[in-house]
Amino acid sequence: MAILRLVARRLLSSAPLLFLVSGLTFVLVSLVPGDPARTIVGQHATAEQYASVRAQLGLDKPLATQYWQWLEKVFHGDLGSSLFSGEPVTAVLNSRLPVSLSLIVAGTAVSGVLGVGLGLASARRGGLLVKSVDGLSLLGLAVPAFWFALVLIALFAVKLPWFPVTGYVPLLDDPAEWARSLVLPVLSLSLSAVAIIAKQTRDSVLDTLGKDFIRVMEANGFRRRSVLYRHVMRNAALPVVTVLGVVLVNLLAAAVLVETVFAMPGLGSLTQQATVQHDIPVIQGAVLYITVLVVVVNLLVDLAYGRLDPRVRAS
Incomplete structure (x- = not known):
């Protein structure tokens, strides 16, 4: 029973760490130079095409909204899809793990x-x-x-x-x-x-x-x-x-x-x-x-x- 209590206590104390790390990662990634929408449409795309891709990827929303939507998916066991390949992130990670x-x-x-x-x-x-x-x-x-x-x-x-x-x-x-x-x-x-x-x-x-x-x-x-x-x-x-x-x-x-x-x-x-x-x-x-x-x-x-x-x- 002592071992089970230790495991439960450690897992519960780790939940805030997961939130903190994921939130900091989201903020830091947003500060890295680069725009996935521009990479996808190319340098010669029109402003309308660029805006459309950003809207499809959800990049036109505030950062807090993007993070909250990502968290909602995580709570349902969905880590989203790659912005470039469209593959489910879970499948990509499980193949690399x-x-x-x-x-x-x-x-x-x-x-x-x-x-x-x-x-x-x-x-x-x-x-x-x-x-x-x-x-x-x-x-x-x-x-x-x-x-x-x-x-x-x-x-x-x-x-x-x-x-x-x-x-x-x-x-x-x-x-x-x-x-x-x-x-x-x-x-x-x-x-x-x-x-x-x-x-x-x-x-x-x-x-x-x-x-x-x-x-x-x-x-x-x-x-x-x-x-x-x-x-x-x-x-x-x-x-x-x-x-x-x-x-x-x-x-x-x-x-x-x-x-x-x-x-x-x-x-x-x-x-x-x-x-x-x-x-x-x-x-x-x-x-x-x-x-x-x-x-x-x-x-x-x-x-x-x-x-x-x-x-x-x-x-």
């Missing part, structure tokens, strides 16, 4: 496994491995994901044609090619995430190893390996989970550039294209989807906290 989810989930898994593994190994062994983790952290924070993506393409797709340069193969079409199409994008996303998680894991483990209860257990003859994996890791996991949640949200932002570099048909590249075209319904729908993903990530972090720390469940 598996690509972004594959990239984000794989990037999170790789970042978590490698980051925690490196951090734990450096905490146990010390020496050169500690310096390597620190250097990797600096490199991950300094190198943008899109630049690293270009380096990976040059090395492992052009010079050594091991992986495809661009594109995405659906999982159900060919699982092997699906995995190959994700390798370079996932590595591009994971560099900074691995570095941050590794450093946080190492610092958390070393801090926990210095606690009094760990010294008492070791003094009483508990095996160090057992203490490390059964007690230290559980206590050190709380800050690591927090960082992993932040990293996952950052991966959502970085995926926009990575999808563009690798020409992957995901939500990120769709948002970039819709912004250039000033396709307001598609932008609003994409931002709404991404915001929901952020809410889900935060909810999963809270649930993980409750699982690891009984005090969180009690509160």
Whole structure:
């Protein structure tokens, strides 16, 4: 019951966030230079044709009215239609969502496994491995994901044609090619995430190893390996989970550039294209989807906290 109450409380508290983000997005998009009606009719259209298209798209109404009409449709499960293709926004987003989810989930898994593994190994062994983790952290924070993506393409797709340069193969079409199409994008996303998680894991483990209860257990003859994996890791996991949640949200932002570099048909590249075209319904729908993903990530972090720390469940 405590878990259900936590989920319900988080979902209710997220409703104002969805309104705030959608409203700010609507205002910011309206400030971006560009006119979809002019793009559709062309530069040589008459004033009457231009006004007619603006009326058909609803762009002749006040911004507040446009936003309210969009909200009314959202409450009925309708995100509208693209101003350019006429396709339902929901269908467009749902066709792109598996690509972004594959990239984000794989990037999170790789970042978590490698980051925690490196951090734990450096905490146990010390020496050169500690310096390597620190250097990797600096490199991950300094190198943008899109630049690293270009380096990976040059090395492992052009010079050594091991992986495809661009594109995405659906999982159900060919699982092997699906995995190959994700390798370079996932590595591009994971560099900074691995570095941050590794450093946080190492610092958390070393801090926990210095606690009094760990010294008492070791003094009483508990095996160090057992203490490390059964007690230290559980206590050190709380800050690591927090960082992993932040990293996952950052991966959502970085995926926009990575999808563009690798020409992957995901939500990120769709948002970039819709912004250039000033396709307001598609932008609003994409931002709404991404915001929901952020809410889900935060909810999963809270649930993980409750699982690891009984005090969180009690509160």
